[in-house]
Amino acid sequence: MDMSMMDQDPPAHLLGTPAFFPALVVYIRSLSNSSSLPLDQVIVKSILLCLIAGDKHLILRTPEEDIGLVVKLVAWHSFTEPAPTRHKAGSKELPRALILSGIEKSSAPVQHALSNVLSERSIALDEDAGGVWNLPAGFITIYVCSVNNSRRPAIEKSLLDKFSLSHNVFVSQSIRHAFHSLQFLSVQSFSQSSSFSYSTPGSPSIPYQIPLPQTQTPPYYSKPLPPVQPIRHLNTTNPPPVFTQEVFPESFIELLQRHCRKTYLAPELGLYLSDLFSAARHHPLVDGMLLTARARKDAEDLARAARVIGSDLTGMELLRPVDSEGDDTSDYYDAQSTQYMKTIDESSTTNLLRKDSTYGSFTRMSSMGQEADMEGEIVVLDVTEVDVARTMPRVVTHRMSVRDGPEEEVLASAVIGATFGRSLGGEDADGRGVAESFRKGYDGLTIKDVLVDILNKV
Numbered sequence: 001m002d003m004s005m006m007d008q009d010p011p012a013h014l015l016g017t018p019a020f021f022p023a024l025v026v027y028i029r030s031l032s033n034s035s036s037l038p039l040d041q042v043i044v045k046s047i048l049l050c051l052i053a054g055d056k057h058l059i060l061r062t063p064e065e066d067i068g069l070v071v072k073l074v075a076w077h078s079f080t081e082p083a084p085t086r087h088k089a090g091s092k093e094l095p096r097a098l099i100l101s102g103i104e105k106s107s108a109p110v111q112h113a114l115s116n117v118l119s120e121r122s123i124a125l126d127e128d129a130g131g132v133w134n135l136p137a138g139f140i141t142i143y144v145c146s147v148n149n150s151r152r153p154a155i156e157k158s159l160l161d162k163f164s165l166s167h168n169v170f171v172s173q174s175i176r177h178a179f180h181s182l183q184f185l186s187v188q189s190f191s192q193s194s195s196f197s198y199s200t201p202g203s204p205s206i207p208y209q210i211p212l213p214q215t216q217t218p219p220y221y222s223k224p225l226p227p228v229q230p231i232r233h234l235n236t237t238n239p240p241p242v243f244t245q246e247v248f249p250e251s252f253i254e255l256l257q258r259h260c261r262k263t264y265l266a267p268e269l270g271l272y273l274s275d276l277f278s279a280a281r282h283h284p285l286v287d288g289m290l291l292t293a294r295a296r297k298d299a300e301d302l303a304r305a306a307r308v309i310g311s312d313l314t315g316m317e318l319l320r321p322v323d324s325e326g327d328d329t330s331d332y333y334d335a336q337s338t339q340y341m342k343t344i345d346e347s348s349t350t351n352l353l354r355k356d357s358t359y360g361s362f363t364r365m366s367s368m369g370q371e372a373d374m375e376g377e378i379v380v381l382d383v384t385e386v387d388v389a390r391t392m393p394r395v396v397t398h399r400m401s402v403r404d405g406p407e408e409e410v411l412a413s414a415v416i417g418a419t420f421g422r423s424l425g426g427e428d429a430d431g432r433g434v435a436e437s438f439r440k441g442y443d444g445l446t447i448k449d450v451l452v453d454i455l456n457k458v
Helices: 020-030 041-053 064-074 108-120 173-180 250-261 267-281 293-309 385-399 434-439 447-457
Strands: 058-062 097-101 122-124 132-134 140-146 165-168 353-355 361-365 371-377 379-381
Touching: 020 041, 041 058, 041 064, 041 140, 041 165, 041 250, 041 293, 058 064, 064 097, 064 140, 064 173, 108 122, 165 385, 250 293, 267 293, 267 385, 267 447, 293 385, 385 447
Parallel strands: 058 140, 058 165, 097 140
Antiparallel strands: 122 132, 353 379, 361 371
C-alpha cells in the first residue's frame, strides 16, 4: 500500500492507549486545507463517544451567548458555489445527524413528537405527506443549550431521558479566533426574498443548512439556497475548512464499535457503577428520579467507549488481582504488543489487556477498512475504574437537579409540615430564623459538588 495513503489513515494502531486521541486530532487537522482549524476537542470526543457506543444522543451545554457558535463548531457552515446538488424530490434518504437548539422554547407536543422519533427511530408523517421513514444507522441528535450548574435542561423529561451524554463546552479564545478567521459566508450575502425562509422542508429529502449570525438561534433546515451574492470583506488568507477525504470512514467507526463490544467490564466495576447510581439517585440534596435503568445502561456503554478511545494511565495499573496460581502471564498481554509480559511486581500490578479465548481467531481491521486474519488470540481492552468514574458524571449531570430547599426532600414532612415548621418564628443558636437555618447548605450548591462528594465516598 502506498505510504502516502497510509499517512492519511486514522491511528487505529493506538486504540486503547492514551496516545490515541491526540493522534486522532493530528490526523483530523492533516486532512484539512486550513492551517487554523476551529477544532474543539471536547466536542470531538463527546461525539466520538456517542458514535462508538452506538444509538446515543448528546447534549452540549454552553453559556447562552455561545450557543450559536457551538452549533457552528459542531457542524461547520462554509460557502459553496455553485449551490450543492440536491437529491431528487422523491428521495427518502434522511441525514445521519440532527443538530438542535431552542427545544426548550417549543411546545410540549413538539417535544413529545421528537421524543417519539428518537424512541421509535422512525419519522411517521400524515398519509397525505407520504408515510414512514426509518432513521439511518448511526443516527445521532445533538442538542445545544445553555449551561446551568444546578438544573436540568428545561425540556420534557421523556425527551431528556433520550439523551445519553452531556458535556459543558467553554470555547477557548484560540478556537474563537480560528473560527472567525475562516471564510464563512455572512448572512448578508443572501438575498432575503419572500421565497426564502428557515423553515423545515415538507419532504424527507436531505436538507441543507443556512448559516445564521452567531447571536441568533442555530440554523434550521431550509429550502434551496437563493442565488449567491458577492461576498463582502471575505478573508482570503484562511480558506474555509475543506477535507480531502472523509474524516471518520464508516469502516473506522465500525472498527471502534467492534472493540467497544469486546471490552471487558469486571463484575466489581459493574457493582461500583450501580453503587454510584444508587448514591446519586437517593442523595437528599438532589432530585435524581431520572437516573433510570436506561441511564445505567448508557453509562456502561459509554465507559466501554471511553476505554477504546484511551484513558490516562492513572488508576489503570491496578485492574484486577493476579491469579493466585501464578498463571497471569497466560491471561494478560502487554498494552503495547501482543507478546506475553511478566510484570515487575506481580503482587500489585497487572497488564491492561486481557486475552479472551471465547472470541476465537484474532481478526483486525486494517487502516483502510479491509479485514485480515492475524495469528494469535484477540486482544480485549479492560474497562477501568477511572473510565467508570469519569463517564458516570457526564451521563447523570443533565438528569439531575439540585432541590430548592429542605422542604423538597423525601422526608421533609417529618420536620416541615402543613401546620408546623414553616410558621416557626424562633431562632437557632446563631440568631437565624428556623426556615433560614433549614435552607443552609443549598445556596450555591451545584450538581458537580454533589457528584464530587459521591465519588469521594463510594
